[in-house]
Each structure stands twice: as C-alpha cells, then as structure tokens.
Amino acid sequence: MSESSIEKNVPVVKQSFARYKAHNIIEEGDLVVVYLSKENMVIIRVQDGEYFNCKFGTYKHADMIGLEYGTKLGSSTGRGFLYLLYPTPELWTLVLPHRTQILYIADISFVMNFLNLRPGMSMIESGTGSGSFSHSIARTLAPTGHLYTFEYHQERANAATKEFAQHELSDLITVECRDVCKDGFGLENMVDAVFLDLPAPWEAVASAKKAFKQDKIGKICTFSPCIEQISRTVTSLSENGFVDIQMYECLIRFNEIRVIPMWTIDEAMEKQRAIEKKRKRAVPREVSSKIKSARTEVSVDDSNTSSTVATPTSTAGLDSEESTSATMSLSTTEADVVPEPRERIDPQNITVTKLPMEQRGHTSYLMFATLPPALQRPSLAEQKANQGGN
Numbered sequence: 001m002s003e004s005s006i007e008k009n010v011p012v013v014k015q016s017f018a019r020y021k022a023h024n025i026i027e028e029g030d031l032v033v034v035y036l037s038k039e040n041m042v043i044i045r046v047q048d049g050e051y052f053n054c055k056f057g058t059y060k061h062a063d064m065i066g067l068e069y070g071t072k073l074g075s076s077t078g079r080g081f082l083y084l085l086y087p088t089p090e091l092w093t094l095v096l097p098h099r100t101q102i103l104y105i106a107d108i109s110f111v112m113n114f115l116n117l118r119p120g121m122s123m124i125e126s127g128t129g130s131g132s133f134s135h136s137i138a139r140t141l142a143p144t145g146h147l148y149t150f151e152y153h154q155e156r157a158n159a160a161t162k163e164f165a166q167h168e169l170s171d172l173i174t175v176e177c178r179d180v181c182k183d184g185f186g187l188e189n190m191v192d193a194v195f196l197d198l199p200a201p202w203e204a205v206a207s208a209k210k211a212f213k214q215d216k217i218g219k220i221c222t223f224s225p226c227i228e229q230i231s232r233t234v235t236s237l238s239e240n241g242f243v244d245i246q247m248y249e250c251l252i253r254f255n256e257i258r259v260i261p262m263w264t265i266d267e268a269m270e271k272q273r274a275i276e277k278k279r280k281r282a283v284p285r286e287v288s289s290k291i292k293s294a295r296t297e298v299s300v301d302d303s304n305t306s307s308t309v310a311t312p313t314s315t316a317g318l319d320s321e322e323s324t325s326a327t328m329s330l331s332t333t334e335a336d337v338v339p340e341p342r343e344r345i346d347p348q349n350i351t352v353t354k355l356p357m358e359q360r361g362h363t364s365y366l367m368f369a370t371l372p373p374a375l376q377r378p379s380l381a382e383q384k385a386n387q388g389g390n
C-alpha cells in the first residue's frame with residue numbers, strides 16, 4: 001500500500017505491544033521488526049531521514065512509512081529483500097537487548113496456558129530480568145488486567161520500566177525494585193497467578209501465598225534449571241498448602257521436511273545395476289594417477305624416440321596385475337570419452353519428516369501448583385496426617 005493510501009482522518013493510535021493497530025500501516029515513529037531471515041532480525045524505530053543498512057544494501061526509512069506491516073521490501077541493488085513486521089511480544093523476545101537470560105516462546109506459551117491466564121487477571125512475576133516474559137503476560141492480561149513485576153537489580157528495573165513505557169504497556173505493568181525473597185511482595189489478596197524465575201523461588205512461596213486472592217483458586221509456576229531447586233520448591237509449596245504439584249520440561253523438537261524419491265523395486269534394482277556397472281568400469285585412484293604419470297613419460301619419450309618403444313615405458317612402475325588393468329583401463333577410459341546414453345528413471349517423490357538424532361535444548365524445569373481458596377485449604381496438621389496416611 002502506498003503512502004497516499006493512508007486515510008488522512010485515521011485517529012493517531014500509539015503503537016502498543018498489547019494490540020495491533022486497526023489500520024496496520026507503518027507510521028513515522030513506529031517500531032518495526034526487520035526480518036532478514038529466521039536467524040537475523042532487528043528492531044528499528046522508523047524516522048524520516050534515517051537509513052537502515054544491511055547486507056542487501058541501504059533502505060530509506062522514508063520508503064517504509066505508509067507501507068503495510070508484513071510488506072516484502074526489495075533492496076535498491078536488487079540483491080535481496082526483507083520483511084517489515086509488527087513488533088509483537090513473540091518477536092520482541094527474539095530481538096530484545098539481553099540484560100539477563102530470558103524466557104523464550106516455547107516456555108512462555110506453555111506457562112501462560114498452564115496458568116490459565118486470561119484478560120482481566122492480575123499476576124505477579126519475579127524477577128523481571130530483560131522483560132521478555134512480561135511483554136507476553138501484559139498482552140494476555142490486557143486491557144483490564146495487571147502485571148506486578150519485581151526486580152531487585154536497580155538498573156534492570158529502570159531499563160524495564162523505560163521499555164514498558166516505550167511499548168505502551170505502562171498501564172498494564174507495575175515494576176518494583178525489591179528483593180522478594182527477603183522482603184516479600186508486599187501484596188495481599190490481589191492476584192490470580194504467580195510466576196517465579198528466581199535462583200531461590202522457595203524463599204518467595206510464603207509471601208506469594210498471601211498475595212493470592214483468598215477466595216479463588218490460585219496458580220503458581222516456578223522456573224528452575226536444576227533439580228535441587230525443584231526439590232526445595234516442592235517442599236515449600238507443600239508446606240504452604242499448595243496442591244496438585246506437577247513438574248514439566250518444555251523441549252522443542254524440529255521436524256525437518258524432506259522430499260525424497262520413492263523407488264519401486266524394479267526401479268531400485270535398475271538403479272543398483274547401473275551403479276554396479278559404473279563401479280566395475282571405474283579406475284582405482286592410485287592406478288589412475290600412475291597411468292597419468294606414465295602418459296606424461298610417454299609424451300616426453302615421444303619427443304626423442306619413436307612411439308613404438310614408448311609402450312613398455314608407459315606401464316613402468318606398475319606391477320604386472322596393475323599393468324594389465326592399466327592397459328585395459330586405458331582403452332576403457334578412451335572409450336568413455338563418448339558417454340553411453342543413460343537411461344532416465346523418474347521416481348515418484350514423497351514428502352517425509354526427519355527427526356534429529358539427539359534432543360538438546362534444556363532450559364529449565366517448570367513447576368506448577370494450585371492454591372485452593374482459603375476455606376478449602378487443609379491445615380498443616382491435616383496435611384501431615386494425610387501424608388502419614390499415604
């Protein structure tokens with residue numbers, strides 16, 4: 001779509017990571033994720049007079065203004081193209097400045113699903129880190145829900161606050177700089193869900209329990225790379241009256257798609273015969289190199305002597321067996337100069353998936369638990385009695 005096609009009376013809606021724009025047009029000041037390939041994306045703020053340089057050449061920002069998000073833009077050199085994408089939480093996760101390790105989409109989508117997050121809910125997250133997960137949470141809770149995110153590292157808390165403002169998420173997220181393990185969350189009877197990405201999540205469980213809405217079911221998730229952390233968290237969750245404690249690990253498995261020929265038995269046998277025939281005719285490498293050097297000698301001798309004396313010299317350095325085969329090969333090689341017409345076999349192609357031999361990608365263990373409404377929680381004494389009974 002060209003610049004002239006932007007309707008003049010479209011109200012200026014600030015770009016937000018929590019929703020798409022109604023008109024889907026790139027405007028001056030917008031963030032755009034420039035997609036060069038799956039592994040190569042960058043985020044830029046579009047400004048008239050600025051340029052974007054990449055391996056395909058130089059792109060004027062001015063040329064992007066007025067285009068629709070999703071546009072494929074060729075370079076002036078004609079050497080390549082890129083896509084102009086709307087900045088979503090999924091893409092932000094791939095282009096954000098890393099201040100810490102972050103959560104990626106596989107874990108993010110799994111956690112949000114298992115916490116049953118919905119618009120209008122309230123939630124706690126700690127630590128904020130690079131704000132990767134916060135963006136996805138905010139969009140899911142929008143427009144009426146709220147995320148309380150806690151980070152004890154002052155600079156990280158400040159950077160996250162600034163980014164959330166730039167991404168029009170300030171109404172949905174409150175950032176607090178606080179050590180939640182030492183000082184707790186300072187919230188009571190407020191939230192539906194809690195997510196802990198901390199080195200010692202078990203130290204924050206008791207405070208999280210107070211923060212949950214006491215008359216509703218609450219869901220908690222902790223994200224820990226080591227099984228020892230999981231073990232301590234299970235104990236703490238259990239002691240605090242959480243039930244239905246489950247652990248998951250989320251791994252991505254790529255399925256490589258391939259198109260392969262599907263031979264019939266007759267075709268496969270025909271192909272095999274052709275291979276055998278070719279193999280029999282082939283000259284072993286060491287023999288072929290001796291033949292080559294012998295030929296060179298022949299041509300040197302030819303310049304001084306008659307060609308009849310050159311034949312025995314041409315197989316010098318080969319034992320008798322090699323000599324015979326070399327002589328045969330010489331004639332075969334010469335015969336091969338005119339290639340035999342090859343029979344073409346066109347097999348049917350089928351599409352298959354290939355799975356990787358090894359499965360990598362452990363990030364962390366995900367621990368989920370449920371806090372029943374206060375009236376339905378068993379007392380610690382009842383829990384102990386139940387455990388003893390098991």
Ligand SMILES: C[S@@+](CC[C@H](N)C(=O)[O-])C[C@H]1O[C@@H](n2cnc3c(N)ncnc32)[C@H](O)[C@@H]1O
Nearest residue numbers: 102103127129130131132133151152179180181
């Ligand atoms: C791995 S990062 C979180 C990354 C985040 N989930 C994301 O997707 O970007 C863990 C963060 O927790 C913070 N942190 C660690 N212990 C904390 C505590 N007791 N209170 C608050 N924040 C804490 C660290 O400073 C760090 O920034």
